[in-house]
Every structure is written in C-alpha cells, then in structure tokens.
Amino acid sequence: MTTKPIENIRNFSIVAHIDHGKSTLADRLIQKTGALSEREMQEQVLDSMDIERERGITIKAQTVRLEYPAKDGKTYILNLMDTPGHVDFAYEVSRSLAACEGSLLVVDASQGVEAQTLANVYQALDANHEIVPVLNKIDLPAAEPERVKEQIEEVIGLDASDAVLISAKTGLGIEDVLEAIVTRLPPPKGDAEAPLKAMLVDSWYDAYLGVVVLVRIVDGVLKKGMTIRMMGTGAAYPVDRVGVFRPKMTNVDSLGPGEVGFLTASIKEVADTAVGDTITDDRRPCAEPLPGFKPVQPVVFCGIFPVDAADFEDLRAAMGKLRLNDASFTYEMETSAALGFGFRCGFLGLLHLEIIQERLEREFNLDLISTAPSVVYRLRMTDGTERELHNPADMPDVVKIAEIAEPWIRATILTPDEYLGSILKLCQDRRGEQVDLNYVGKRAMVVYDLPLNEVVFDFYDRLKSVSKGYASFDYQLTEYRPGDLVKMSILVNGEPVDALSMLVHRTRAEARGRAMCEKLKDLIPQHLFQIPIQAAIGSKIIARETIRALRKDVTAKCYGGDVTRKRKLLEKQKEGKKRMRQFGKVEIPQEAFIAALKIDS
Ligand SMILES: Nc1nc2c(ncn2[C@@H]2O[C@H](COP(=O)(O)OP(=O)(O)OP(=O)(O)O)[C@@H](O)[C@H]2O)c(=O)[nH]1
Secondary structure (H helix, E strand, C coil), X not given: CCCCCHHHEEEEEEEECCCCCHHHHHHHHHHHCCCCCCCCXXXXXXXXXHHHHHHCCCCCCCEEEEEEECCCCCEEEEEEECCCCCHHHHHHHHHHHHCCCEEEEEEECCCCXXXXXXXXXXXXXXXXXXXEEEEECCCCCCCCHHHHHHHHHHHHCCCCCCCEECECCCCECHHHHHHHHHHHCCCCCXXXXXXXXXXXXXXXXXXXXXXXXXXXXXXXXXECCCEEEECCCCCEEEEEEEEEECCCEEECCEECCCCEEEEEECCCCHHHCCCCCEEEECCCCCCCCCCCCCCCCCCEEEEEEECCHHHHHHHHHHHHHHHHHCCCCEEEEEEECCCEEEEEEEECCHHHHHHHHHHHHHHCCCCEEECCCEECEEEEEXXXXXXXXXXXXXXXXXXXXXXXXXXXXEEEEEEEHHXXXXXXXXXXXXXXXXXXXXXXXXXXXXXXXXXHHHHCCCHHHHHHHHCCCCCEEEEEEEEEEECCEEEEEEEECCEECHHHCEEEEHHHHHHHHHHHHHHHHHHCCCCCCCEEEEEEECCXXXXXXXXXXXXXXCCHHHCCCCHHHHHHHHHHHHHHHHCEEEECCEEEECHHHHHCCCCCC
C-alpha cells in the first residue's frame, strides 16, 4: 500500500463531557464506514479494557483509521484519536489532541455544556484545532438543540449556527458528521521528502507484539526495516512492523506525512518510550525535535500493603505487570511500622488510584490495605535545600523545615442554581477561594481555587451528594503555594499509627482530628481494656476519644443453644481478622484506614 495524498487525510478527536455520547458516536462512525462487519461490531469498540467498560469511562487513548467515500467522489482517510473523558487523564487528552488538526465537540442536547465540555474544548482550542460542534441525543424529548447552540456561543464563544444535530443512538445524522469532518476540518500539513519526523503519541505492551508505539507522522516516511532513533533518549531501533488500526491492527509498508499508525521494534519496555518524544531516521535525522510534552507527574500518593505479609512478592509482581502498560503509575518499596512491607504508589488522581487498586485486587486476587491518599508537598529546609514529601510519615523534624508548600487546583463547577449555596459552602469549607461566578443559561458556573489536599479525599463524592449528582466538576493543577501545614498523628492506645498520619492545615487540624477520633472510635472494635484514641500535633494532643472496655463475650447473647449461629458468628469474626491489623495490643480493621479519612468537616 502506498501512502495517501495528504489532502485526503483528516485527523480528529472527539471531545465531550462524560456520558454525552463520545463512545457511541465513535462506534457509529466505525460502523458507517464499514471498518468492522456487523458481527465484529462489539458495542463500544474503543473502550477496550474491562474496567473501562464496566464503569463506562474511557481511560487509555485509542485510535482508529476509517475510510470514507465522501460526496465529492474522493475517498478520505479519517484517523479518529479517542481521548479519555476524566480529569485524571487530562495529559492523555492533550497528547492525542496534539496529533490532530480538528475536533468534534459533542454536547448532549438535553444536558447542555458541562464542566468537562469546557475543559476539553479549551484544550482543543489550545492545540489550534478547528472545531465542529455536534449536538447529540436529539432523539430525547428533553433535547433543546437551539438552547444548547446559544450556550455554546455564549460560554465557549464558538459559532454553533451550523452545529450538526445527531442521535448517536439511532444513527441519525452520522453521515452529516462524516461530511463535516471532510469539509470543515483541515488536512494535515507535512513534507514527504523531508527527513522522518514523527510524534510518539502513546505506547503500550502487547503480549504478542511487545511494545507497540502509536505515532503521528509529521514529515518524511516511516518504513518497515528502517532504523529509527528516539530523539529524547538517543536509542535506535530497527523497525519490525508498521501498521494502522482499522480498528484491528493491520500491517502496511509505510506511513507518510499526516498519517497515524503504529510501529513495533525490539523495544523492551514501555518505559523506554517517552510519550511526546520525536522519532526520526537514524541515518538522516531531522534537525529539530517537535516541541515535547511535559513528562507526566503523579499527583496523588498512597501506600498499598498486602493484608497477608506472605503476599508481598505477588504484589510486587502484579505492580510490575500493571506498570508495563501504564507508565504514569509509579511505585517504590515502603515499610510501615503499622502495616509492614508494601509500596508507596503514585497516581494521576483519585480515579486512577481506584482503578489500579481495583485491578490489583481483582485481576491479581490480592487482599490489600491502602493508606490515606496524600498529595506531593514541597519542603524548603532551613539549610536552603528543597525536597518533595510523598508520605506524611516521612516528614522531617519541624525545626528543620522553613516552609511547606502544597499544590493548588483551579476547579470549574457547573450546577443547577438550587444547589449553588451548598456548593459554595463546600468549597469555602475546603479552604477554597472563589475566582468567578457566572450564569450559563439557568445554571451557575463557579470557578474556585482549592488546595488539592482538600479535594483528594472525598470532595467529588460530597459534590455529587450535595448536588444530587447534577453538578459537574473539572480541575487543573495550577501552582504550589506555601501554607501553614502541620503533621497530625493519630495515636491508638498511646502508639502512633504511621499509616494514619496526615498533613493538614493548622486551622483545620482540630476539627479533622476530632472527627477522625470519633470515627475511629466507631470503627475499632471494643477490646477487653479501655483504648484511648488521640490526635496530636507534635506532642500536643488536640483531640481524644475513648473506646470503653468490652464486658461481655460476643457470643454470649446466643445463649449457647444455637450452635450453628454461634459457629457462624465465630467464623465471621475469623474472616474479619484477616483484614485486621495489630497495633500494639489493639486490632484495627482495614476499613478504618480509608473510612477515617472520609470526613465531612
Ligand atoms: N437517547 C440517546 N442516548 C444516547 C445517545 N448517544 C449516547 N447515548 C447514551 O448515553 C450514554 C453515554 O454514552 P457513551 O457513548 O458511553 O458516552 P461517553 O461520552 O463515551 O462516555 P465516556 O466513555 O465515559 O467518556 C449511554 O448510555 C448511551 O447509550 C443518543 O443519541 N441518544
């Protein structure tokens, strides 16, 4: 196969708020262009991971190449770069966008513009995209396309007069979307004669092919058999295979300017492929690399420990496997006096953390305890040095610290008016600073600066609950700001539990400490002796609760008569034990670790 004329190529992404129908539209486009037969057409082809499918979210960016015979009589190559819909994966969105010239902006015509619609469309505009607004779900009786068009013009400032009206569900308007891609989005630019210059968009590990690299060719031609060089790392590899996704992987001889496809070469690990790197011809390299992406930095950390210490090696192996495909997940060994041997893990955000935990437990069948999520603090020491703090348990002696800075985010929240009051209160309670308050039709749009530390625990859950699920939320990390932060320790029966220590703002320490003690009081079962639970800053106790000593035997109320019931109760206790941890003389159930941190104060 020869490379296609560049003017017949269109590279595009679909940007949308979660649930507005991005995947359904992608499926329809694949179906309409006949890339898959009906039989092969599985629902939501692009969301390929199980967890993604179950949760209905898109995590890993994928791509598919479609061939579309347009009304002008020419056949076009359309490369759809799928982008994840969740804030944690914003960096994946930006790199997919960098590989395209245009975007379809999908908005649910019954819901209107939401927080992620804004966040994603701004990213597309930043990438200089041409944007075609698409109003989806017009089959719904509640659809108000005219009102939503106005919203798009008013809030985003995009001309929506010729927005395409569709129903991805029924298939209405799909042809119009394809025509709009061809006529309204620009073709890529590039020079086939120039030395190879390609962007490394993504990479993953495939059990059969090894490391697969997704590339977008900017200039030159990528051919099987040639030797490529990664400009960032300097490493060179002979290319084994070049291909495209239709959506199945199909080999081709070469890829030319503007094309999107994959290559395999004997690359051992995903970690050898830096996303955003420029790939060039080893023999005839290009002069300048493409502007790279910022490397991905984990923003949330937590400790993960096996419940059974004997599972430590299995946990290490499982993490290694997950990391093969997800270079944004980091881990290193950690020991905790309370929890034994485990790992300190870094994630892009809370959803990423939850997904990794769930995969470890489900796919690798491991019982785990995780500690409170923490953000990355920056410490300036009195001797002038700086360091990062990933784990509150590692906090140096306070006398050596000159300043602690914490990450802040800028959050955009869209909400129906009636929940505005509770949302403002929630943001205010989390040390938020209001930046803006506007109306988008009947809905309020609030912009707040918030410390990430106050958001990582349960902000999103609280937001959903105070707005009955109607508020949408998106954020960006903005800056580090110094704050009056202190380390709060929790002592159970006089012993500090390192896994429960955390950094908090001084003004919030007492309330948090009190709430934490109260919660632990309910979560830790009674023992035969009295157990004090204390929160402390340094040696100063700021809150205290006491668990009274247990008087009766748990099985006493079974009167000894009902043997099966008694046995069941004992078995249940034994089962519970597996998930308990011994601290000095006290046993703490694992739920206590996470639950204690979900405090609405
Ligand atoms: N009535 C109606 N429902 C639709 C339409 N398009 C999508 N849906 C439904 O809306 C829900 C969300 O659609 P998805 O395509 O999964 O949304 P998404 O934007 O891809 O969501 P993420 O993958 O999480 O980003 C699903 O239940 C779809 O069946 C439509 O045109 N009409």
